[in-house]
Amino acid sequence: MQQFKPAWRDGYYRAQVEAVRNLKSDMVEVILTPEKAWPSHIAGQHIALTIEVNGRLTTRVFTVACGSSFHRETKNIRLITKVNNEGAITPFLSSVTPSTWVNISVPKGSFTLPNTDKPVLMVAGGSGITPFIAMLEDAIENKLIHRAPIHLLYFAKPNEHVLQSELLALQKRTNNFTFALLTRQKDGDVEAHLSHFADAHWLVCGPNTIYEQVQKVAKLVEAPLDSEHFAALPTVNIGSLSEKETFSLAHNGQHLAVNNQKSLLSQLQEAKQPVTYGCGMGICHQCQCVKKRGVVRDTRTGELSDSAEQLIQLCVSQAVTDLEIQL
């Protein structure tokens, strides 16, 4: 099948790379043309993108950085991401050639523009701007924005705000949208800016630090809050292996506390979970399962796994972060 349809995979949608552009030094924009059967997204949702990196299918989640109206009109969607040089996928994105076939998932997530008559406050940190661009595009296109004003606080490092011209263009199209480009070094903490918006519905997207600050204030002023925040890459400290640490292991809708001292297999067995197993030394692949997220350590080599979805063998894997697996 794949001979006729490159990148055809059961359970995935195909998309063809239309263009790849560098926005700023470390930001890259990818335009994709999903196949016709792809169910369009709601602005703010994300997709899992799978590309082949050195023979290995690698998957990462990206917010769709355009409204669904853009998709309807151009048949394209775009993704914007920060390039993490240590990352498994982003350093390779800028070298993906147009017309390459990749896989995308159905759009997922419920971080979308709330159906409310209240004013809306958007707080973006760094590349967390992307879902807001999508929401604003659609809100203006679908005339939703006339109901109540939207204000955007966009935090980024000095001179690293992207898509400024698009924000200006959006602002020109409606009187109800305003935005402020802020840097935390110059303009102070996120909290300082929030006090004026106590009666608004808050949306926040960005690194964990920003999210925590906004959440704290939201609780105080009882503002409704929707969020999407990324804990960047889980911080992994190999030196701490001698210290016993406990993580949460989610599998088939259940949760289990696991530590970093024993293999996942032995801890699942102790918890009487149904798990097939074999040699216990990484040879036979009987206890292999899909890790949906989190990082594990290979007990044979000390190697750390990728943080996204991949196959692992339970008998030679130890938890290094919280994990989710599919048994």
Next chain:
Amino acid sequence: MNTGGLINTKELQEAPSQTDAELQKATTPSQSISKPDYAILEAQLDAIKSEVKGKIGAEDAAYIRRIILIQRICEWSGRILLMLGFLQPVLWVAGVLSLAAAKILDNMEIGHNVMHGQYDWMNDSFINSKRYEWDIACDGASWNRVHNYEHHTYTNIIGKDRDFGYGLLRLSNDFRWRIKNLWQFATYILLSVMFQWGVSYHEMAAERVFFGKKKNNRKNQVTHSELKKRFFSKGARQLVKDYVLFPLLAGPLFLWVLSGNLIANLLRNLWTSTIIFCGHFTGDVETFNAEDCKNETRGQWYYRQALGSSNIEGGNLFHVLTGHLSFQVEHHLFPDIPARRYREMAPKVQAVFKQHGMHYNTGSFWKQYTSVLKRIVRYSFP
């Protein structure tokens, strides 16, 4: 299976082709060979593995995809040619050969290696040890349990690795001689002819699902009813596909296609059986007892893998058609490294063995095969 006298048959390493008398002599637990320094052996073999692991990537992914494409082309051209036999019988012969090649590629270079997890790193849900289902009567999951787990973990440990002799053949003095061993050469020929069914039935035979005394002390992760269900459903699927469906599709050429499929399956069975016997049952291959693998270190495990298997020398096409099981020694040392990499690993492994005074068992196809036949005949007698 009698596992009574767990005697170790370490054989003299300096004599690659032993006479029967020599084999007989070497049946007591032997201290004849100096053991290697396991820690150094482990470090050296690990180093070979990690060096190759670092190179695995796009090239290997492209290779397995290319082999799958070639296999598909062979299969479909084979099936089409079989139907053109009435035009020119030579087309039918070409069809049989092409289909047999497809089945061999599917079983050896693709199925065996993919199901070992050699390509799991690709994250491709089709080319994956858990998902791949091969064109053979044996259910993939059953094979994974018996072969990947038992055979590769407990290689040649009498009583634990049920691949040694397949419960049918007496291939060392670890087993008591019985009258049925007198005609075990005929049993061997029959096993080779029916090899896919032997492989398919292997787990059930060992579990005594249909015949014999059930062992109570065996911990099973699969119920007998599940084993039976999988055995019959996979077997039936293969029978219907090759001997009903495709022949029926050929209409009036029913018999041409039926006999073609039969011969293609037979060729595949003979080939796979022969290659596998040459990898495991040559004269110099050693057996071990359960004591040998208690608290075994990785180095000791490597040592046991090394002496429990043998290589066959040959050309490029030969290696591909054996699924690189012609590098059985490397395969047993590194079962989940993509098999095409065994070629570059072999000289390094051989050098390490040499340094430790370990016998690197290799030879031409005919040399190894003769040695297998001799072994089967030798142990036919007490």
